[in-house]
Amino acid sequence: MRLSPRTWTLIILAVLIALAPVTFPSAFYFRIGALIFVNGLAVIGLVILFGYAGQISLGHAGFAGIGAYSAALMPMHLGLHPALALFAGAVLSGGLAFLIGRPILRLKGHYLAVATLGFGILVFIVLNNEAQLTGGPDGMAVEDLGLRAVSDALGLGLRTAEVWYWFMGLVLLLGAFLALNLHTSPTGRSLRSLHNSEVAARTLGVDVVRYKLTAFVISAVYASLAGSLQALLNGFVTPDVAGFLHSIEWVTMAVLGGAATVLGAVFGATILTALPQALTVFQEYEHLLLGLIIMLVMIFLPAGLLPSLGKTLRQGESI
Amino acid sequence: MRLKSTLAVSALAMMAANPAAAEIRLGAVLSVTGPASFLGDPELKTLEMLVEEVNAQGGINGEEVVLIHYDDGGDANRARTFATRLVEDDEVAAVIGGSTTGVTMAVAPVFEANEIPFISLAGAVVIINPLNPWVFKTPHTDRMACESIFTDLTARGLSSIGMISGQGGFGTSMREQCIDVAGEYGIEIVADETYGPRDSDMTPQLTSIAATDGVEAVVNAGFGQGPAIVTRNFAQLGIDLPLYQSHGVASDAFIELAGDAAEGVRLPGTALLVADLLAEDDPQHAVVTAYRAAYEDRFEEPVSTFGGYAHDAFWIMAQAIESAGSTDGAAVRDAIEATTGWVGVTGEFNMSPDDHMGLDLSAFRMLEIVDGGWSIID
Incomplete structure (x- = not known):
């Protein structure tokens, strides 16, 4: 039986998630794993926006901020369970993306980048300044999601870090599954057609405005869920989650791994989450090294690490 | 592969x-x-x-x-x-x-x-x-800075103050703590103004404070360059009241930024800042x-x-x-x-x-x- 690339991607991801813990010497690695999955989820959302639809955003951490503070504020003020707050935050982010997406997706290239960047910074400013609600720059505590309690009730005997690792692994697989399904769906085809040529897509009857908006809203929901999950994982949140650098980090992950593929997204998230931990030995040169790596990838592997490597390997085989 | x-x-x-x-x-x-x-x-x-x-x-x-x-x-x-x-x-x-x-x-x-x-x-x-x-x-804590300022105010026989606070984390937190603790010292905050982190002129807020009835002193809770601007504006407006800054600007850089306007400004600072001025028998002299x-x-x-x-x-x-x-x-x-x-x-x-x-x-x-x-x- 011949498996589709989509199934292969999911199998590879699942096997990696399942096997990686064998090599983990301490619970710290489970946390890194969980963070990789959180970032991976957000970057998969960006792949839908960048890779499928060919639009750019430098402000997606803004949606993560909305998701994170929804998970923090709604349980506190509305008495919602954190799990419900997570979905409420996603709905809020999706709705906001829908509202602001209509006007700003008319922009192209640099102008779109700057508009989305402005949105992200606005969210950051609001979170920073509404101190009586958000605690300002000092941040605020987030209620426990209760994963550990569920795990204990099931008698799994896992530590908190492990529970989060497996839970986030499942969420990432689900996110990847949905994104891969979208890729081959009629909507996905329309998105990719407007990536290649907006004019051609419009000529063929693709509702360009609607599909751009769809991609923007979906990626906002991914970012929002990632933000909520990060807040719940940490049990604490500060406005940094919505910061400009956080947006840039995600864009870098997407571009480094290969902005067009789901596996590339997870690959980029893995490298940029794990690398700073490996580079703490060179603490002062960490940013220098990261910058150098990204420059080299951009110059020599412009399609991103994974697609370029895959291409080279396939060429090697055909020779 | x-x-x-x-x-x-x-x-x-x-x-x-x-x-x-x-x-x-x-x-x-x-x-x-x-x-x-x-x-x-x-x-x-x-x-x-x-x-x-x-x-x-x-x-x-x-x-x-x-x-x-x-x-x-x-x-x-x-x-x-x-x-x-x-x-x-x-x-x-x-x-x-x-x-x-x-x-x-x-x-x-x-x-x-x-x-x-x-x-x-x-x-x-x-x-x-x-x-x-x-x-x-x-x-x-910033609460202690407020208490320290209020103690000094009480010693000078002053009891009603105007506050001007920065909107950053430091100013926001200190403003809340000062308001919270003021009652314990019999201090009344009769004017309460704020300024943004990048504001370059606080004249309107200070004019409003100076025009409030009964203000006997002004306290500025803030960090960075804001307090230096407040101090300069305060002098330019010729407001003849004691001005208090917070421990957030307790450094020589503040005096440089505020210049002559800083004369007479009071603030709570640590012994480290004034190591040279400590008496030989001061308990902190040696360690500082x-x-x-x-x-x-x-x-x-x-x-x-x-x-x-x-x-x-x-x-x-x-x-x-x-x-x-x-x-x-x-x-x-x-x-x-x-x-x-x-x-x-x-x-x-x-x-x-x-x-x-x-x-x-x-x-x-x-x-x-x-x-x-x-x-x-x-």
């Missing part, structure tokens, strides 16, 4: 870690880079200097102290990851760090869950109230001058209050480990709580199971700017 390359990279994350015995592993998470680097940089330098000093004297209880430090860049999420790493991977016995309140609150649960004594270097009251059995702090000389000799830059917090945290921790005789978490924690009458750079520490900061108002010296320099008001 894809599988292989992905595996190779995930192997990057697996770094070897073999903590050795017969040494005391002291962890630190500090914001050495990023927006809070003005805090983390002197803190890390101080810790490195003191660890060397202790090791040169034979370590603590004959064991060498190893400092393992990570830079969180001011980001709470990264700080939390490094805190987990310190506990799980580096297996540290105690931790000093948390340059900002946000970072401290993000990492504290990790140390609490693993029962590791943790001394924070951040300001806010929330770190120690409600009390966390494993979390201590050495900096004074020694720390300042050592730091300035080695790093050739002016000593800062924030490095002083790290200085006190390190010695409190070192003494606690010494008197506990081991690095057992609970024993060290109890020893920290038993710290009494120890004079540090920031003040005299009297810790207890109910008070995990141990400072009182004497940690602040009321200073006045006279002839472009500081003078202590008794």
Whole structure:
């Protein structure tokens, strides 16, 4: 039986998630794993926006901020369970993306980048300044999601870090599954057609405005869920989650791994989450090294690490 | 093949870690880079200097102290990851760090869950109230700065004030604390204005305060360049009232920025700032001058209050480990709580199971700017 690339991607991801813990010497690695999955989820959302639809955003951490503070504020003020707050935050982010997406997706290239960047910074400013609600720059505590309690009730005997690792692994697989399904769906085809040529897509009857908006809203929901999950994982949140650098980090992950593929997204998230931990030995040169790596990838592997490597390997085989 | 390359990279994350015995592993998470680097940089330098000093004297209880430090860049999420790493991977016995309140609150649960004594270097009251059995702090709080200012106001027979506060984290927090504590000192806040972090002119707010009936003094809660602008505008408007600044601008840079307008301004500052002016018999004289000389000799830059917090945290921790005789978490924690009458750079520490900061108002010296320099008001 011949498996589709989509199934292969999911199998590879699942096997990696399942096997990686064998090599983990301490619970710290489970946390890194969980963070990789959180970032991976957000970057998969960006792949839908960048890779499928060919639009750019430098402000997606803004949606993560909305998701994170929804998970923090709604349980506190509305008495919602954190799990419900997570979905409420996603709905809020999706709705906001829908509202602001209509006007700003008319922009192209640099102008779109700057508009989305402005949105992200606005969210950051609001979170920073509404101190009586958000605690300002000092941040605020987030209620426990209760994963550990569920795990204990099931008698799994896992530590908190492990529970989060497996839970986030499942969420990432689900996110990847949905994104891969979208890729081959009629909507996905329309998105990719407007990536290649907006004019051609419009000529063929693709509702360009609607599909751009769809991609923007979906990626906002991914970012929002990632933000909520990060807040719940940490049990604490500060406005940094919505910061400009956080947006840039995600864009870098997407571009480094290969902005067009789901596996590339997870690959980029893995490298940029794990690398700073490996580079703490060179603490002062960490940013220098990261910058150098990204420059080299951009110059020599412009399609991103994974697609370029895959291409080279396939060429090697055909020779 | 894809599988292989992905595996190779995930192997990057697996770094070897073999903590050795017969040494005391002291962890630190500090914001050495990023927006809070003005805090983390002197803190890390101080810790490195003191660890060397202790090791040169034979370590603590004959064991060498190893400092393992990570830079969180001011980001709470990264700080939390490094805190987990310190506990799980580096297996540290105690931790000093948390340059900002946000970072401290993000990492504290990790140390609490693993029962590791943790001394924070951040300001806010929330770190120690409600009390966390494993979390201590050495900096004074902004509430104490308010109390210190109000005590001085009361001594001058003034009771109704106008407040002008920055909208940043520091100004917001201090404004709330001042409003909260004002009643206890019989102080009435009759005018309450704020300004944005990038405002370059506070004349309207000051005009409004000066026009309010019954204002006897003005208190500015703020950090950075804002207070210098307030001070200049205050002088330009010719407002003839006492002006109080906060400990947030207690540095020589403030006098340079505000220029002649700073004459007569009062603010609560630490002994470290006025090391030269301390009397020989002042209890803090010895420790303050020694720390300042050592730091300035080695790093050739002016000593800062924030490095002083790290200085006190390190010695409190070192003494606690010494008197506990081991690095057992609970024993060290109890020893920290038993710290009494120890004079540090920031003040005299009297810790207890109910008070995990141990400072009182004497940690602040009321200073006045006279002839472009500081003078202590008794």
